[in-house]
Amino acid sequence: MNEEPAVHRAWPPPFQQGHLASLQDGLDFINTLEYEAGKVTDELLSAEAALEWLTHHDLMHREAKDHLLQHFTDAPRESTRILAKMKRVRAAMREIVDAAVEGRAASTSDLKELNRAMRTHYVYELVPSTDGVSLDHRHQGDPVDGALARLAESIARELIQGHPERLRICENQQCRYVFADTSRTGRRKWCDMSTCGNRAKVARHRARQKTTN
Ligand SMILES: [Zn+2]
Secondary structure (H helix, E strand, C coil): CCCCCCCCCCCCCHHHHCCCCCHHHHHHHHCCEEEECCEEEECCCCHHHHHHHHHHCCCCCHHHHHHHHHHHHHCHHHHHHHHHHHHHHHHHHHHHHHHHHHCCCCCHHHHHHHHHHHCCCCEEEECCCCCCCCCCEEEECCHHHHHHHHHHHHHHHHHHHCCHHHEEECCCCCCCCEEECCCCCCCCCCCCHHHHHHHHHHHHHHHHHHHHC
16 A cells, blocks of 8 residues: 555546646656566557557547557558657656656766657647537647657656656665655655565564574
8 A cells, every 4th residue: 555545547537638648647657667576577568558558548549549550450560660669768768767866867868869759749639519618639640759748748847847856766676666755754665565665674574583583
């Protein structure tokens, strides 16, 4: 269990978010490359899985995803290229957050990658609806680039205008999960108290027993 309840994912509703990526989306994206007990698991196993992740996080319309998947069947190399691009941006986001948390300068190549991702314009176009207020819309431009731009932006926004001092890397060296510490005291060390936090506690307990025995 976390020390503080996580923000409920259903709020704000997706249409109010207007597909802007929240900080949580950005962090979730970084954490798709998971370190579990020193073993690396990548949630973005394929281009299909990666696009599914984007639609699941309301960063890409389902129709756009279906269209891309259809396109991949004719151009399989395109799917490899898109997946590689997503992983490149993710790696840069990871490195930049790590640098901020560890209080060191981010590398120029990572910043270049993030800046390149953010350079994409994503345009919303409102479309008419019967009740006069249109919550429906369409996007222009490459949907993957648009989604990556918003994810990159969520991290950049936090580093510049948010609370970068509240960003954390789980202190369990075999986990390294990134998260925002929303606890009152701001002294959260682990991504999760019941797993990583507990592991640390058990290890400390064992070390103490060894020294007393
Ligand atoms: Zn952890």
